[in-house]
Amino acid sequence: MSDPSKPHNNKAWFLVLPVVASVAFTAIIPLVIVVNYSVQDIFGPGNRVFVGGEWFRNILNDSSIRDSFWRTIRFSLQVLAIQIPLGIAIGLAMPKRGWRASMALVLMALPLLIPFNVVGTIWQIFARADIGLGGYVVNDLLGITYNYSQNPRDAWFTVLLMDTWHWTPLVALLVYAGLRSIPDAYYRAATIDGARRLAIFRYIELPRLRGVLTIAVLLRFMDSFMIYTEPFVLTGGGPGNTTNFLSISLTKIAIGQFDLGRAAAYSLVYFFFIQLFCFIFYTAMKRQEV
Amino acid sequence: MAEIRLDGVRHRYGRSDDALKGIDLTWEDGGAYALLGPSGCGKTTMLNIISGLLTPTEGRILFDGVDVTGASTVERNIAQVFQFPVLYESMTVEQNMRFPLRNRGIDKREAQARAEEVAELLEIGHLLKERAKGLSADAKQLVSLSRALVRRDVSAILFDEPLTVIDPQKKWTLRQALKRVHSELNHTLVYVTHDQTEALTFADTVVVMDQGEVVQKGTPDELFERPAHTFVGNFIGSPGMNFIDCAVRGGVVGFGGVDLLRLPSSVSPDHEPGDVIGIRPDFVRCAPLDRSGPAGLEAEVGAVRDIGTAHLVELLVGDAGLVARIPPGEHVPSGRCTVLMDGDDVHFFRHGVRVEGSSSVVGTGGAR
């Protein structure tokens, strides 16, 4: 990207024009509409009042939204704390080549290609105490009372487990690909230098995985921060508000209550945080490249 | 430091042909060796067998007489410099140099002292505190080398085409550093390359390999003056040796009606298919036609190429083609000329192998 030897040519804009046009249609226009909503109170078609920053004040002072925010942050951090190390451990264990590698690759990519609501359904079925294998084993064989639709702790745990099941393969595949791009000579040199397994990981593999791990952290943080469908199907945000993440609560206000102005202001605040995180990550990445 | 001996080493990858075809070879202690050969001749395989990254299909490897065939790289205490620089990029140069010592439990102060010593030898003392990641390719390669040198007791240092990624201008500096290292520390060095200039300038002894076999082991001069094999004659020198079909009758080798060599009595005195004579372009002389020379070596002069350090002249004697290398300042022929060869510079090859003990027939070219 930032190769300074590239020729400067503003005609290149013609080549990016289709992208700009398509993203304008899918992102800018909707965003303008959101901004427009966010400063009005909308009661129905043709019946709206300009309220200025009222909705924003309302959102920022809403304790349940604030709870959702911290809940989502907590979820995202837990996701990172579990999935990144786990993904590294799996990536390291994957065979480098041969049919086993292909097999592992295909099986591990499978959860990534399941529609989000089906992921929810799979876990709903799997974790239910009456018909689910997981729920049955925990309740009846291990004798631990477990019910994700009633017990808040169980619900949180199940959503976290589901997300780990769903997305750790992504981290593992990134790590695997990163490992594959390390030339053999590095391992040989380390052997010759008398490095033990842990030192090889620490001084050869980890530094060379930095790029893919940054991406993994970025993607996992952002996507878990926006999580909607899987917990919606599994718990619907409950029990109580236990798994009421930002996207779920936003959708409830927007579609459930059809509170357009408030939902729009909510969207913008939400979007602002996403942009902020993105910017922090992007800056950190750029600094790393130098 | 150690003497390394390969004893009947044979290696095969999977079901393919032998990559190494039964090699017996000794690398003497403290020698600077080059292992030279075209791509795919088996030199990297040989290197990996010495370093212990590969276990040969057959045969033994002895370090100072001790069988290490099954020993690991660490146990053999080998150091290696790779084709492209291999560094621990998250460390500084100094940490890189201390890493092999640290892994062997050598204490920090001593490691530090050795790092500084080696850095001085390689003239990279000013880089010690720098991040390894930001260095230029040649500096990186020096640091890779320094990691090999901090361990004073290594059995041998192996170089796997270490100058491949280095700019031509910097190659010279690195080669100088290697020579300095060898003269001061006296390690056994094995330098793998496909570039004859690198091999000939670096090594005391050059081992030439082709198709999984060692075809000759000798000093650079020996390889140049008495190639044991047509392959060596061709591969060493630029351009390579001239090979011409010849006549063999009654133990005398002739070309163009002129007798050149008398064969030793140990070989058959009659012509066999594939008999050739070889002569270096450097030793082919041209004289004006009117000069009274021996008959039959009259040549037609073909293309002349100026390669800066000399002129390369293509000559056609009968239907045999030759190249002569005319040093600067000497007359470059044109049209037709007489070709002069000294029997001492002419070698006879039977089945591709040089026949030792041929003697020059007096009065052939005679005009040296």
Place this chain on the structure above:
Amino acid sequence: MRPSHVNAMRRTWLLVYVVALMLPIAWMALMSLRPNQDILGSFTWWPENFSLDNYRTIFTDASWYTGYLNSIQYTLLNMVLSLAVALPAAYAFSRYRFLGDNHLFFWLLTNRMAPAAVFLLPVFQLYQNVGLFDTPLAVALAHMLFNVPLAVWILEGFMSSVPRSIDETALIDGYRFPRFFLRVFLPLIRSGVGVAAFFCFMFSWVELLLARTLTSVNAKPIAVTMTRTVSASGLDWGLLTAAGTLTLIPGALVIWFVRKHIAKGFALGRV
């Protein structure tokens, strides 16, 4: 030369993980082979009476199978559109510097991170106003929100690994730009195109929120058919699991075809 017991441990650990990964999926697949009453009856490890009735229902009932056709339709449409606009842009980013290039690139990337929930309301209104509501094209366009930035990002990585001298040589040889791009350049980055297409497919196939918002009857995706059937007919687990199992097949097929290239795509760190 690692000790063999370390290798054995690694293999076992991976095996355990993969089995754990497959377990919930296998459970769903098993359940789809049982009639609903049977499922609700009592817990069994292994179904006693197998039946393909659930699948038969899905393949014969138009309200079910059209869901699949709709999903595949907008997914493919999205893939083609995303690649078509992303290819020239990626080329521009990899070959030239131009006014605001870095900012534009960053802005594109932030769209990959935009939560779909934020766009629900306006997107609904927008597509209704332009008359695209409830068409596959609407969903395909909406999914371009995150797939176009992604495709640009992946393709830019692959293109930058092709030396610029190739472009120059081809243009000196008298290739016109469009011909050069299609005949010379595109074949060089075809694995990149494959990887980008794979990820476009993936993210469009799995998305539900926008797809649900932008469709009602005619273009309803299978995922939505599933959620609606659940609420309407009071949980028919057999049917639901059969439908869910069927949604795995296109994904599995696609992974199988691109498995060789996937590692490379991931290696660029661009997903």
